Amino acid sequence: MKYELKTLDVADAHRLYDFYQTIPAAENGAGNKAHGLTQEQFIEWIKQEERWSRGLDLRADWVAGTTYVLYVDGAPVGRSNLRHYLNAALEQDGGHIGLSIAPQYRGRGYSKILLRETLKRAKEKEINPVLVFHFSDNVPACKMSESVGGKLVEERFHEKHGRFIRKYTFDTSKLD
Numbered sequence: 001m002k003y004e005l006k007t008l009d010v011a012d013a014h015r016l017y018d019f020y021q022t023i024p025a026a027e028n029g030a031g032n033k034a035h036g037l038t039q040e041q042f043i044e045w046i047k048q049e050e051r052w053s054r055g056l057d058l059r060a061d062w063v064a065g066t067t068y069v070l071y072v073d074g075a076p077v078g079r080s081n082l083r084h085y086l087n088a089a090l091e092q093d094g095g096h097i098g099l100s101i102a103p104q105y106r107g108r109g110y111s112k113i114l115l116r117e118t119l120k121r122a123k124e125k126e127i128n129p130v131l132v133f134h135f136s137d138n139v140p141a142c143k144m145s146e147s148v149g150g151k152l153v154e155e156r157f158h159e160k161h162g163r164f165i166r167k168y169t170f171d172t173s174k175l176d
Contacts, residue, residue, distance in 0.1 A: 078114045127172060
């Protein structure tokens with residue numbers, strides 16, 4: 001198995017459009033704003049994501065973040081977003097990394113690869129510690145974070161979502 005984590009790029013739009021349509025618009029706190037877009041809208045969305053990664057055109061309550069796509073044997077299987085810094089809201093709900101695996105590729109260990117590789121990008125950007133949140137009842141996601149070295153630092157009821165959430169920290173200085 002050969003894998004590669006690449007930044008979202010308009011040059012890959014033709015390979016990524018169908019992939020992004022398989023990921024639900026909202027699931028377990030992860031949003032997919034590209035779900036349901038036309039191909040033309042999708043290309044514009046990628047261009048906007050590229051601007052946001054450079055901190056351009058951000059709403060006042062947003063932070064810069066880079067979107068990555070995990071390719072396994074040339075096929076896109078998952079995506080992550082690495083927020084370059086956190087505001088007060090993201091420190092309580094959201095964290096540095098959001099990720100999702102397309103439904104047809106789940107259960108194969110790709111989320112661990114995606115999280116590990118995204119944490120390496122965080123280290124390159126000198127982000128430490130890295131915060132990641134999961135709903136407590138999303139057992140596969142919690143196990144994934146724990147298996148990649150995340151330390152559970154908090155579990156609490158989240159009023160907005162009506163569910164318990166877990167907060168994990170990762171020490172990127174300990175990554176290879």
